Amino acid sequence: MNFVEELRWRGMLHDIMPGTEEELAKGMVSGYIGFDPTADSLHVGSLAQILTLVRFQQAGHKPIALVGGATGMVGDPSGKSAERNLLSEEVLDHNLAGIRAQLEKFLDFDRGASSAEIVNNYDWFRTFSFLDFIRDAGKHITVNYMMAKDSVKKRIEGDTGMSFTEFSYQLIQGYDFYWLWKNKNCLLQMGGSDQWGNIVTGTELVRRKGAGTAYALTTQLIKKADGTKFGKTEGGNIWLDPAKTSPFKFYQFWLNATDEDAKNWTRIFSFRTHEAIIELEKQHDEAPHLRLMQKALAEELTVLVHSGEALQTALRTTEFLFNNGSTDFLSQLNHEQVLDVFEGVPAYPIAMEVLESGISITDLLGEKVPVFASKSEAKKMIAGGGVAVNREKIADPARLLTAAHLVNNKYLVAQKGKKNYFLIFVG
Structure with missing residues (x-):
């Protein structure tokens, strides 16, 4: 099963540009996904994109993770109803370091030709003057084209409007794709379905400015079955950084999934084989009260994101709080972690x-x-x-x-x- 078929089987594929699957079938292709440094950690919503890059690499292709040092200064309007606060360069540098460290945990950087790579778009934008940019990039994309994008239309037609800063975002992201196409032979950009407009702007810039061909692929935005936002709890985002979301809370997030969500999320996030997932679904349906899918998913992802040791602590914490387990696990935690476990407890x-x-x-x-x-x-x-x-x-x-x-x-x-x-x- 090739990369695109894998995404289809997992219910992840949303949009794909004609010719993309055929191009991927020819041999190794370089493809990238961008991550904006709005915080110093990614969250579980980003995990789907991280694992898309991992699956892309496992299929024999070269993954490039772009951390947006430049685009992070602008703010992506996609899916947003209001202008985002702009971050200082110092905060961005701190956030970029945290995100880079997390990405390095998942991707393989020693895989020969298909070794992963992390790039920062600030590296090519730092010396790019405004006049040079609007001359070399802006003249190739019309305002009509940019205005037609849903992310732009919704904001312009709404009450808040849109600043020129955010309006320019799709052109900046489009130039990222052009730069990677020209300098890294990157033929494919991937992202969530809300990124389709920005991604195809990149393919247009490659076509119009570089007289070349580039491809686009987006994945489904993950939602809960009840329509509420994935990755959000009463306490806020579920982060990948254990200092922001403890392994126990991370484990509990997946453990508390509904049966329907657990089935969907297992296909999206698990690295079990197709046969193993189908068998797990069957076992779960035979005894849903055992919550086999929730437990399997929670355990697999806690190990993947944190560690086997973190999983054991999460299991002992769960056993203590809900099944009269021992207090011995407290000896393995620092004071902040203990207070985190007992959040809400006097x-x-x-x-x-x-x-x-x-x-x-x-x-x-x-x-x-x-x-x-x-x-x-x-x-x-x-x-x-x-x-x-x-x-x-x-x-x-x-x-x-x-x-x-x-x-x-x-x-x-x-x-x-x-x-x-x-x-x-x-x-």
């Missing part, structure tokens, strides 16, 4: 001196930290067997807790009833 600092001399569980939870409104309330619930510390049920209100009970010499996890957690930490 967290209370306590001085080490309090525990060094020992304190009764009643005094600790009913006075030192406000787990209970009073010591009498604490005593009553403890005696009734409704309180646990570090998963150990404690029924004696006079039971002493000391520094020896701390996990990683820092944490106590109190539990009131079945679902009410409280994090107590030395600090």
Whole structure:
């Protein structure tokens, strides 16, 4: 199965320019996808494009990842209803470094002729004067052509309008394609379906300015079955950077997918064979309550994006929070990661001196930290067997807790009833 057939099977192919599939069948082709540095990390919405480049390389072609140091200064209007804030060069450089490091984790840079390459369009725009640009590129694309693009029409016809800065974006992206075609023999640009207008502007510039031929291919924009935005949660974007989205939260995002989404996303993101995916779908349908597809996808992608070790931490965290697992996993996390795991859970600092001399569980939870409104309330619930510390049920209100009970010499996890957690930490 060739690259285009692979995308079709996975439900990813959206638009393809005539002749593209035939060109790819002739032999190795260089193709690129652009990534805008709006943040110092990519998110799961970008993961589909990253994996498109990976599959492109696995099919024997040469992938080029373009990080938009220049286009990032302008802002892509595609899919946007308002002007985007412009970033300083210092912020852009920081973002570019983060994105480059992430891309290097996925692509193979030691594969001979089809080795991956990362380029930054600021390298060829930094010395390109405005007058040179409008003379050498602008004269080849008419305003009528640019105005006809959906991303432009929607903004111009809307209430916010569009600045010349954003209007020029498609011409700048088009020139990227021309430059890569001329200097890197890049014949194909790929991207999400919202990029079709910008991509074909590039093919037009290659045709009109370079008297050459270039090709275009776009993939489906990923959505949830309920119509809500993919990659968004109540807490915001699901990032690929573990400092922005912990491996636990990353794992939980995929684990909490609906059955329909899990089936669609497995075909899009999984590197399992077609036969393995079809078999997994069959097993899932036979016992949907086991959530086999969600678990398989969550595990595969957590390892792919983070690591096997990160997956084990995510599994132990899940086991602790939802299946009465041990608190031992806390010893493998730093303080920020622990707070991330317990996001939304009341967290209370306590001085080490309090525990060094020992304190009764009643005094600790009913006075030192406000787990209970009073010591009498604490005593009553403890005696009734409704309180646990570090998963150990404690029924004696006079039971002493000391520094020896701390996990990683820092944490106590109190539990009131079945679902009410409280994090107590030395600090």
